[in-house]
Amino acid sequence: MILETATETNTKYKPGYEDILTPEAISFLEMLHQKFDGRRLALLQARTDRQKRIDAGELPDFLPETAAIRAYDWKVGSIPADLQNRRVEITGPVDRKMVINALNSGAEVFMADFEDATSPTWQNLLDGQRNLRDAIRRDIDLTVQNGKTYRLNEKTAVLKVRPRGWHLPEKHFTINGKAISGSLFDFGLYFFHNAHALLDRNTGPYFYLPKLESHLEARLWNDVFVAAQEALNIPVGTIKVTVLIETITAAFEMEEILYELRPHIVGLNAGRWDYIFSAIKKFRNQPDIIFPDRTAVTMQAPFMKAYTSLLVKTCHKRGAHAIGGMAAFIPNRHDPKVNEHAFGKVKADKTFEAENGFDGTWVAHPDLARVAREAFDKVLGEKPHQKEVLRDEVQVNAKDLLNFSIPGAEITEAGLRLNINVGIMYLGNWLCGTGAAAIHNLMEDAATAEISRAQVWQWLHHPHTKTSDGKEITEERVLQLISEETENIKEEIGLAKFVNCHFERASQLFSELVLSGCFVEFLTLPAYKYLD
Numbered sequence: 001m002i003l004e005t006a007t008e009t010n011t012k013y014k015p016g017y018e019d020i021l022t023p024e025a026i027s028f029l030e031m032l033h034q035k036f037d038g039r040r041l042a043l044l045q046a047r048t049d050r051q052k053r054i055d056a057g058e059l060p061d062f063l064p065e066t067a068a069i070r071a072y073d074w075k076v077g078s079i080p081a082d083l084q085n086r087r088v089e090i091t092g093p094v095d096r097k098m099v100i101n102a103l104n105s106g107a108e109v110f111m112a113d114f115e116d117a118t119s120p121t122w123q124n125l126l127d128g129q130r131n132l133r134d135a136i137r138r139d140i141d142l143t144v145q146n147g148k149t150y151r152l153n154e155k156t157a158v159l160k161v162r163p164r165g166w167h168l169p170e171k172h173f174t175i176n177g178k179a180i181s182g183s184l185f186d187f188g189l190y191f192f193h194n195a196h197a198l199l200d201r202n203t204g205p206y207f208y209l210p211k212l213e214s215h216l217e218a219r220l221w222n223d224v225f226v227a228a229q230e231a232l233n234i235p236v237g238t239i240k241v242t243v244l245i246e247t248i249t250a251a252f253e254m255e256e257i258l259y260e261l262r263p264h265i266v267g268l269n270a271g272r273w274d275y276i277f278s279a280i281k282k283f284r285n286q287p288d289i290i291f292p293d294r295t296a297v298t299m300q301a302p303f304m305k306a307y308t309s310l311l312v313k314t315c316h317k318r319g320a321h322a323i324g325g326m327a328a329f330i331p332n333r334h335d336p337k338v339n340e341h342a343f344g345k346v347k348a349d350k351t352f353e354a355e356n357g358f359d360g361t362w363v364a365h366p367d368l369a370r371v372a373r374e375a376f377d378k379v380l381g382e383k384p385h386q387k388e389v390l391r392d393e394v395q396v397n398a399k400d401l402l403n404f405s406i407p408g409a410e411i412t413e414a415g416l417r418l419n420i421n422v423g424i425m426y427l428g429n430w431l432c433g434t435g436a437a438a439i440h441n442l443m444e445d446a447a448t449a450e451i452s453r454a455q456v457w458q459w460l461h462h463p464h465t466k467t468s469d470g471k472e473i474t475e476e477r478v479l480q481l482i483s484e485e486t487e488n489i490k491e492e493i494g495l496a497k498f499v500n501c502h503f504e505r506a507s508q509l510f511s512e513l514v515l516s517g518c519f520v521e522f523l524t525l526p527a528y529k530y531l532d
C-alpha cells in the first residue's frame with residue numbers, strides 16, 4: 001500500500017471507533033484531504049461565483065467549450081456483471097437494522113446512504129461504517145429489544161454507498177485545524193476498509209455521487225478515485241459510480257460528467273427532489289420565476305419531463321444506465337388505505353419511468369420493491385436493461401430545461417402551511433439524529449425538506465406573492481403559521497419528543513432559514529452546528 005503523507009499533519013478527531021479510525025485509515029484520509037481539499041474549496045467558490053452571474057441574469061446553457069465532447073463518439077468504460085440489471089434499487093440510511101432489511105429486500109441494489117437519508121451525527125456516521133463493514137463480511141446478526149432477530153439472506157442486494165456532497169464538512173475530524181470534507185470522509189473510510197473485501201467477494205467498491213453542479217466537480221471525484229485506487233494497489237477503473245443529476249446546472253453537463261468519469265461511471269440517476277430544490281434555489285432571485293405548491297411540481301411538469309427524457313437519451317448514447325428516482329409515497333403496514341394509495345402512486349410513477357426508457361429505479365421501502373419490479377418487468381421482460389432504446393426522437397434544448405411553467409398550478413394557503421409543517425417536522429427529526437422520516441405518509445429527507453423551506457423563502461421574498469385566496473404572503477403571516485404549526489406538531493408528537501428532540505430549536509431554525517435576507521445554500525449547514 002502506498003500512502004504518502006507529504007507534509008506533517010496534526011489530525012484531531014472525536015475518540016472512539018478505533019476499529020474504523022485505525023492509523024492506516026487516518027493516513028489515507030489525510031492523503032485525500034491534502035491532495036484534494038484545496039480543489040474542493042475552489043469548486044465551492046465557483047458555485048458562489050456562478051450564482052452571482054445567474055442573479056445578474058445569466059442563464060445556464062450547454063457549454064460551448066465542451067461541444068466536442070458532446071459531438072464525438074465515445075462510451076463509458078466497462079460495467080461489471082453485478083451492475084447490469086439494476087431494475088430495483090432500494091435506498092436507506094446506514095442504520096444496522098435497515099442495512100440488513102434493505103440487503104434482504106429482494107431489490108437488485110441497496111444504496112446505503114450517508115447523505116439525504118442520514119443525519120450526520122458522529123455516531124450515525126461511524127456506526128454506519130461499522131454496519132457496512134460487517135454486512136460485507138456477513139457478520140451482522142442483530143437482535144432488537146422486542147426479541148426479533150435479523151440476519152442476512154443467502155442472496156442479498158448489491159451494495160452501493162452514497163457519501164455526503166462536496167459542501168458538507170466533517171467537523172469531528174480536523175487536519176491542521178481544518179475540517180475534512182464529509183465526502184472524502186465517508187468515501188475514504190468505506191473504500192479503505194472494504195475495497196479489497198468487496199473484490200474478494202466478486203463485487204466491487206460502488207458509489208452514488210450526489211449534488212454535483214458541474215463536470216469539473218465530476219473531474220475532482222475522478223481524480224480522487226484514481227489516487228485512492230493507486231494508494232490501495234487496486235486497478236484504476238475498479239470503482240464504479242452512478243452520478244445523481246439533481247441540480248439544474250448539472251443537467252446541462254450530463255455528457256461532460258459521463259466523460260470526466262468515464263473509467264468509473266456506469267450510470268446517471270434522476271434525483272428529482274434535489275433537482276426541484278436546485279431549480280428553486282438557483283433562480284430564487286429571478287422576479288419572473290416562481291414555483292407553485294410542492295405537490296404541483298410533479299414528474300409531469302414540463303421541465304421535469306424535459307430533464308428526465310434528456311437524461312435517458314444521454315445515458316443510452318454513451319452506454320450508461322439511466323436510473324429513475326424516488327416516488328415519495330410510503331406504505332403503512334397497519335393501514336390498507338394508505339398502502340393502496342402508495343402502491344397506486346408508485347406503480348404509476350415507475351410505469352412512466354420504464355416507458356420513458358429508464359433501466360431501473362429507486363424505492364424507499366421494502367414493500368415497494370414488488371410494485372417497481374412489476375412495472376419494469378413489463379417493459380424490460382428478460383432483458384437486464386433497455387440501453388438499446390436511444391430515444392433519438394427526444395429533442396430537448398435549454399429553453400425546455402428552463403421552462404418552469406406549470407399550467408393551472410397555484411400557491412395555496414394549504415401548500416404554505418404544509419411546507420412549514422414538513423420543514424419543522426423534518427428539522428426536528430434531523431436534529432434528533434434521524435435523516436429520513438415518514439411524514440404524512442410521504443418519505444421526507446434532506447432533499448424534500450429543502451424544497452419546503454426554499455418555497456417558503458421564495459414566496460416570502462418575491463414581492464407581493466399571494467396565495468390563491470388573494471392574501472399576500474408576508475413575514476407576519478408566515479410567523480403566525482410557524483407558531484401554529486409548531487403547536488400542532490407538539491400536539492401530534494407529544495411533549496416528551498418535542499422537548500427531547502429540540503423541536504423548538506427546529507422551529508426557530510426554520511424561521512431563520514425562511515426569513516433570512518440571504519438564501520442559505522443548504523439547510524444542513526446551519527443545522528449541523530447543533531449535531532453531536
Ligand SMILES: CC(=O)SCCNC(=O)CCNC(=O)[C@H](O)C(C)(C)COP(=O)(O)OP(=O)(O)OC[C@H]1O[C@@H](n2cnc3c(N)ncnc32)[C@H](O)[C@@H]1OP(=O)(O)O
Pocket residue numbers: 090091092093097098099101102113116117273274326330331332333363364365366436437438442443444445447448
Ligand atoms: C430524495 C432522496 O435522496 S431519496 C433517498 C434517500 N431517502 C431514503 O433512503 C429514505 C428511505 N426510507 C426510509 O428511510 C424509511 O422507509 C422511512 C423512514 C421513510 C419509513 O420507515 P419506517 O417508518 O420504519 O417504515 P415502516 O415502519 O413501514 O417499516 C417497516 C419495516 O421496513 C423497514 N424499512 C423501511 N424502509 C426501509 C428501507 N428504506 N430500507 C430498509 N428497511 C426499511 C423498517 O426498518 C421496518 O422493519 P422491521 O419491520 O423489521 O422493523
Ligand SMILES: O=CC(=O)O
Pocket residue numbers: 116244246270271272273274275325326447
Ligand atoms: O437524491 C435524490 C433526490 O431526489 O434528491
Ligand SMILES: [Mg+2]
Pocket residue numbers: 116210211244246271273274447
Ligand atoms: Mg438528493
